[in-house]
Amino acid sequence: MRIRYLPETLINQIAAGEVIERPFAAVKELVENAIDAGATKIEVDLTDGGKSKIVVKDNGGGMDQEELAACVDRHATSKLPGDDLVNIQHMGFRGEALASISAVARINIQTRQKDGEGWQINVEGGKKGEVSPSSYPAGTQIEVRDLFFATPARLKFLKSERAEFMAVKDTLTQLAMANHAIAFRLTHDGKESFHYPAVSDSQNRLAKILGREFGENSIAINAEREGLKVSGYAGLPTLHRGTSQYQFLFVNGRPVKDKLLYGCVRAAYADVLHGGRHPMLALFVNVPPDEVDVNVHPAKAEVRFRDPGLVRGMIISALKLALHENGARASSSVSQAALGKFQSDYTQGGPRLPLHRGGSAPVPRSYAYSSGGYGNLAENIQENYAPQGSFIEDIAPTARMEMGIDEPEKVAELQSFPLGAARAQVHENYIIAQTPEGMVVVDQHAAHERLVYEKFKRQLEESGVEKQGLLSPEIVSLEESEAERLLKYAPALSKLGLEIEAFGAGAIAVQAIPALLGSKPNIDALIRDLADEITERDTAQGLEERLNEILSTMACHGSVRSGRRMNVDEMNALLRQMEETPLSGQCNHGRPTYITLSLNDIEKLFGRR
Ligand code: ADP
Numbered sequence: 106m107r108i109r110y111l112p113e114t115l116i117n118q119i120a121a122g123e124v125i126e127r128p129f130a131a132v133k134e135l136v137e138n139a140i141d142a143g144a145t146k147i148e149v150d151l152t153d154g155g156k157s158k159i160v161v162k163d164n165g166g167g168m169d170q171e172e173l174a175a176c177v178d179r180h181a182t183s184k185l186p187g188d189d190l191v192n193i194q195h196m197g198f199r200g201e202a203l204a205s206i207s208a209v210a211r212i213n214i215q216t217r218q219k220d221g222e223g224w225q226i227n228v229e230g231g232k233k234g235e236v237s238p239s240s241y242p243a244g245t246q247i248e249v250r251d252l253f254f255a256t257p258a259r260l261k262f263l264k265s266e267r268a269e270f271m272a273v274k275d276t277l278t279q280l281a282m283a284n285h286a287i288a289f290r291l292t293h294d295g296k297e298s299f300h301y302p303a304v305s306d307s308q309n310r311l312a313k314i315l316g317r318e319f320g321e322n323s324i325a326i327n328a329e330r331e332g333l334k335v336s337g338y339a340g341l342p343t344l345h346r347g348t349s350q351y352q353f354l355f356v357n358g359r360p361v362k363d364k365l366l367y368g369c370v371r372a373a374y375a376d377v378l379h380g381g382r383h384p385m386l387a388l389f390v391n392v393p394p395d396e397v398d399v400n401v402h403p404a405k406a407e408v409r410f411r412d413p414g415l416v417r418g419m420i421i422s423a424l425k426l427a428l429h430e431n432g433a434r435a436s437s438s439v440s441q442a443a444l445g446k447f448q449s450d451y452t453q454g455g456p457r458l459p460l461h462r463g464g465s466a467p468v469p470r471s472y473a474y475s476s477g478g479y480g481n482l483a484e485n486i487q488e489n490y491a492p493q494g495s496f497i498e499d500i501a502p503t504a505r506m507e508m509g510i511d512e513p514e515k516v517a518e519l520q521s522f523p524l525g526a527a528r529a530q531v532h533e534n535y536i537i538a539q540t541p542e543g544m545v546v547v548d549q550h551a552a553h554e555r556l557v558y559e560k561f562k563r564q565l566e567e568s569g570v571e572k573q574g575l576l577s578p579e580i581v582s583l584e585e586s587e588a589e590r591l592l593k594y595a596p597a598l599s600k601l602g603l604e605i606e607a608f609g610a611g612a613i614a615v616q617a618i619p620a621l622l623g624s625k626p627n628i629d630a631l632i633r634d635l636a637d638e639i640t641e642r643d644t645a646q647g648l649e650e651r652l653n654e655i656l657s658t659m660a661c662h663g664s665v666r667s668g669r670r671m672n673v674d675e676m677n678a679l680l681r682q683m684e685e686t687p688l689s690g691q692c693n694h695g696r697p698t699y700i701t702l703s704l705n706d707i708e709k710l711f712g713r714r
């Protein structure tokens with residue numbers, strides 16, 4: 106066989122296989138060209154998910170006759186004035202997109218520069234027609250018909266029209282996020298899918314695209330160091346999703362799907378979101394062009410940083426700082442959801458309270474106050490809710506006084522705290538607190554879990570987790586392999602306050618536990634949970650890197666389980682601790698620890714507004 110040089114059209118078709126995978130990739134290249142041409146308005150029209158036709162119109166600078174003839178040639182570009190790939194200022198630089206698209210489709214380009222004449226050209230499967238005059242008003246329009254007609258093998262891999270359309274929509278949405286000063290409009294089969302007018306700041310555009318919920322439940326990120334800039338909006342941990350597809354990442358204005366960056370997001374939220382949940386965010390990383398190589402991926406979806414460590418450190422610390430500063434904040438969408446729940450109960454006829462009609466219906470004892478005045482109310486509370494000695498370990502049961510709910514001065518004083526003045530505990534797990542604007546409902550177990558976890562972390566940082574020896578070791582029997590695996594980590598667990606030793610085949614003797622777990626934790630359950638956790642990800646990461654996750658598992662066992670009664674002083678103490686503890690707005694699994702209901706909303710529920 107003889108070596109031969111491939112013909113130009115075949116070379117372009119091969120390149121198209123890499124660059125133009127599906128209609129969305131063609132749209133991406135065409136829209137990036139429009140952005141590079143300085144457009145302030147870009148319109149994309151699709152027919153049949155882009156399979157039959159894609160039209161991209163812009164009001165950018167346009168091309169003259171000569172440029173139009175050259176633009177579909179391979180490696181023809183106006184964007185690399187110098188001969189290096191170091192200082193890339195545009196979205197494009199390889200000069201192969203138009204060559205690739207026109208090698209596999211039928212295209213028509215119409216263009217006109219300001220004060221110039223209009224021109225057009227047709228290219229079919231790589232065969233270039235003549236440049237001829239056009240009446241196109243200003244800017245450029247590129248029409249792509251029958252994508253992949255020239256490469257039928259590729260055509261077979263296209264998905265349904267709907268799926269192709271959705272991919273185009275996602276792509277264009279990301280470009281719209283990164284370019285708020287450009288108006289974007291997308292139509293499909295004649296129907297408008299979205300229209301984002303040009304706006305003066307990025308927040309505006311993001312709120313329009315990601316919705317009000319994101320707007321209200323996200324934190325602005327703004328950090329700058331050594332020419333590196335990170336900005337954007339990070340969702341509160343309580344606004345989590347099941348996939349990472351709501352994480353929008355941009356490097357120098359380019360949408361990227363970069364492993365390093367996803368890793369940064371994961372690391373920054375690791376402490377507040379476990380269990381496979383993903384935060385929502387839009388993050389813009391800007392670095393000097395010579396700090397990043399954008400030429401590592403055919404579709405430019407990945408990048409390589411010259412100093413990945415610097416970028417990583419910067420992103421993680423910017424995100425963590427923002428999360429910590431807003432740590433005690435739980436998402437407003439949580440209260441919104443709660444409110445929606447109330448309302449839907451209401452429309453279904455309301456919760457079935459034991460209504461007291463004409464004094465004849467049987468009324469449970471705890472509701473009997475309506476017949477007997479306030480004296481009975483106090484008695485009922487005393488009987489039903491007052492703490493009993495056996496439930497409270499650290500505080501003497503002087504119940505009547507400590508209920509404190511009828512001390513107006515105390516309430517007035519405490520309600521100025523962010524989480525307000527505790528007024529009651531219901532279902533032995535929910536604290537109801539009063540604030541000047543409304544009320545707060547706290548999930549005491551979730552809140553306590555976060556508090557214990559944060560204390561653990563502080564101890565670990567300062568002097569190691571404090572231990573408390575057991576008078577007699579507790580023996581836990583496990584599967585033999587589980588016990589072995591756990592024992593392998595005995596030295597690491599010891600740093601976390603847990604002393605374990607082998608106790609014959611398949612059993613473990615626990616000698617000491619973290620002091621923070623209190624006097625009666627369920628050691629058996631703790632060891633089993635730890636064994637599960639270690640088994641699950643034994644190979645993925647070393648234990649050293651997961652100390653925090655282990656601590657979090659332990660914290661869960663040291664937390665006030667739901668079902669523990671608390672008096673008002675204890676409740677208030679918990680609220681004050683929450684206010685002082687970073688990240689206390691969510692438990693270690695990203696669940697909110699409290700929700701707020703404003704008086705305004707409460708009044709709406711009662712039809713007073
Ligand atoms: P690249 O964008 O890498 O330069 P392309 O093949 O995408 O390569 O485009 C080739 C050239 O055609 C561009 O460099 C630009 O000069 C010109 N061009 C393409 N699209 C437009 C447009 N919408 N408006 C003005 N010029 C364009």
Ligand code: MG
Pocket residue numbers: 134137138196197198200202203
């Ligand atoms: Mg281009």
